[in-house]
Amino acid sequence: MTESAPAGSQRALRRDAARNRERLLAAARQLFADHGFDVTLDEVAHRAGVGVGTAYRRFANKGELLDALFSEQTAEMAAAADTALTDPDPWHGLVTYLEMSLALQLRDKGLAQIVSGDRVGVEQHDWNRQVMAPKNRAIVARARDAGVLRDDVTGTDLTFVQVGLNAILARSRGAHPDLYRRYLHLLLDGLRAEPGTPTPLPVAALTSDETHAVMGPPITPGTARG
Amino acid sequence: MTESAPAGSQRALRRDAARNRERLLAAARQLFADHGFDVTLDEVAHRAGVGVGTAYRRFANKGELLDALFSEQTAEMAAAADTALTDPDPWHGLVTYLEMSLALQLRDKGLAQIVSGDRVGVEQHDWNRQVMAPKNRAIVARARDAGVLRDDVTGTDLTFVQVGLNAILARSRGAHPDLYRRYLHLLLDGLRAEPGTPTPLPVAALTSDETHAVMGPPITPGTARG
């Protein structure tokens, strides 16, 4: 792979350059997980043990580095959803999906920011819309059809549930890392189809389109990618 | 009040100065409600139709202006809690407390930031700890004693419930202002004492002290006050 001929695109990297590139990616992975996306490319470079110049020669800007890490960060989320969909027990699938998803977000602050629509770029937004939203819908539909979930719940609810729990997660991360699970299970008790009368909800769920508009890239100046 | 002799503290303000002071407070009230606490004193001055210099002569810094508004912002919250405590129906009291509290936070982004422990100063933190925390405990205790609330719920839960809902509120504020109520009521269904078996919660509630440590002023550089 190192010496492969440039397949029409770029020259191959010199060996030291390739090594540094890997170091940068590893450092970024670590720093994004620990501190979220507002770390500096300078910090990443320092952590990787290379100069800032090297970082900027390899990745034009922070966004590019972020994109290089994007797929591996989100693959885990998608896997968690797929696991849920193959769980023989639809309710158990739903619960473990939320548990796994949030546990990942506990470990990786950057991932939490993506899921919460915090400081996302277009790419992340598309991923939410095109990959995760259908999975969420399917997970919910399956549980609802099995009669274990209130039937006024929709796929978009999973998005907002995670936004809310993420806020708790963000505050308690340091001292009480699993506090969010308390509120997750409280909420799950509210989501479960009970034999009694399900109190009607006062507000309708958002449609998929509305959700993605709400969660979409903030129009904040700076175009969020910079 | 305008011409009152300086009661041992300061000189009385000239009439134009007093007028400008009021204008500044009104502008700040408005801007903090609309955009939260990260508005600059320059913006407040501009909105008030006075120069920046005037703003800084009247309030030494942003924190001081904030403090001048602080009591009126928080009085409403305390009133909502007191209303809840005098409600003949403890469950209804709890529900309307959360409804009112969050409705206030919908109207006032600055208040939302205080409640969520976002960018608070010492004063706000003390208020949470000394004023609101006991009220929260009382509201919960009353409902629990009446048997309408799961008995593993504590006063600190009300804090985190609001943190979570606030995050939803913050995202949906523009297009779907009342979306948070959907999740509030879902959660309330989980909080209510059901005749059936209450699923045990996997994580204990935080104590008051732990809560205030978690929600406390972030140790962020800049001392959060300005």
Add this chain to the structure above:
DNA sequence: GACTAAGCGGAGGCAAAATCTCCAGATAGG
């Protein structure tokens, strides 16, 4: 109506943070 203490406006100084550039020297690899 004129005098003065008090107040006014807003240009701009200052500082912190983040992004990215530049280039003299080091190094891989033929």
Add this chain to the structure above:
DNA sequence: CCTATCTGGAGATTTTGCCTCCGCTTAGTC
């Protein structure tokens, strides 16, 4: 041993927010 490639990190640049300074204006008094 030669050169295309890569390296480090000082610092230029930009952005953003906080606050000060000072020449001019005005309220209020004698």
